[in-house]
Amino acid sequence: GAVVSQHPSWVICKSGTSVKIECRSLDFQATTMFWYRQFPKQSLMLMATSNEGSKATYEQGVEKDKFLINHASLTLSTLTVTSAHPEDSSFYICSAREGQLVQETQYFGPGTRLLVL
Amino acid sequence: LAKTTQPISMDSYEGQEVNITCSHNNIATNDYITWYQQFPSQGPRFIIQGYKTKVTNEVASLFIPADRKSSTLSLPRVSLSDTAVYYCLVGDGNYGQNFVFGPGTRLSVLP
Numbered sequence: 001g002a003v004v005s006q007h008p009s010w011v012i013c014k015s016g017t018s019v020k021i022e023c024r025s026l027d028f029q030a031t032t033m034f035w036y037r038q039f040p041k042q043s044l045m046l047m048a049t050s051n052e053g054s055k056a057t058y059e060q061g062v063e064k065d066k067f068l069i070n071h072a073s074l075t076l077s078t079l080t081v082t083s084a085h086p087e088d089s090s091f092y093i094c095s096a097r098e099g100q101l102v103q104e105t106q107y108f109g110p111g112t113r114l115l116v117l
Numbered sequence: 118l119a120k121t122t123q124p125i126s127m128d129s130y131e132g133q134e135v136n137i138t139c140s141h142n143n144i145a146t147n148d149y150i151t152w153y154q155q156f157p158s159q160g161p162r163f164i165i166q167g168y169k170t171k172v173t174n175e176v177a178s179l180f181i182p183a184d185r186k187s188s189t190l191s192l193p194r195v196s197l198s199d200t201a202v203y204y205c206l207v208g209d210g211n212y213g214q215n216f217v218f219g220p221g222t223r224l225s226v227l228p
Contacts, residue, residue, distance in 0.1 A: 004160075006160075036218075042220075043204070043218045043219060043220050043221055044161070044204075044218040045218070046217065046218070091158065093160045093161075094160075095160070095161075105151075105163050105166065106163070107163065108153075108160030108161045108162070108163075109160050110159055110160050111158065111159060111160045113158065
């Protein structure tokens with residue numbers, strides 16, 4: 001199957017700093033990429049959907065100015081958590097899909113664990 | 118978006134067949150049904166996808182009745198390494214829309 005990578009796999013930062021997480025599709029071109037957040041013992045929560053070359057679509061309740069998403073190429077999307085606070089500590093997971101049709105398989109990255117002190 | 122309902126948890130023993138059923142009463146005509154597996158601190162892994170009847174691959178089978186209001190993921194002869202959370206997702210069928218993850222089913226395989 002297709003491979004999606006994330007970097008870094010874990011990060012610890014001080015409150016108030018910004019953190020950038022990269023998501024790459026290694027062997028396919030991803031027209032659509034997704035960012036999820038998962039708290040312990042909970043399910044994945046979709047944060048935003050991004051299509052290459054256009055602005056991301058954020059889910060209700062997700063602050064677009066705090067979680068900056070860039071999908072500048074067909075193989076790379078980045079999520080920047082700006083002015084991170086302890087409540088932003090979570091497991092962030094990206095996924096990628098070749099096309100835009102919902103029946104196309106989404107391939108998930110391994111996740112990035114963020115701890116804000 | 119079609120909402121899904123799954124058992125919160127299930128226990129099984131090694132070597133048994135496990136069937137996890139998902140209800141999706143308001144599934145739309147264009148919706149597909151997809152199952153993912155997630156281990157702790159990892160991203161979900163695609164297991165199988167179907168639209169109707171039966172789909173089988175090297176790891177699982179997916180049974181979908183004619184009314185498509187439910188689906189059953191069947192894992193043959195589970196092992197300890199199949200202990201994970203299993204998510205049933207139903208696409209809303211609209212162009213460009215995404216799946217919504219429900220709480221999933223926590224499967225524990227015992228020796």
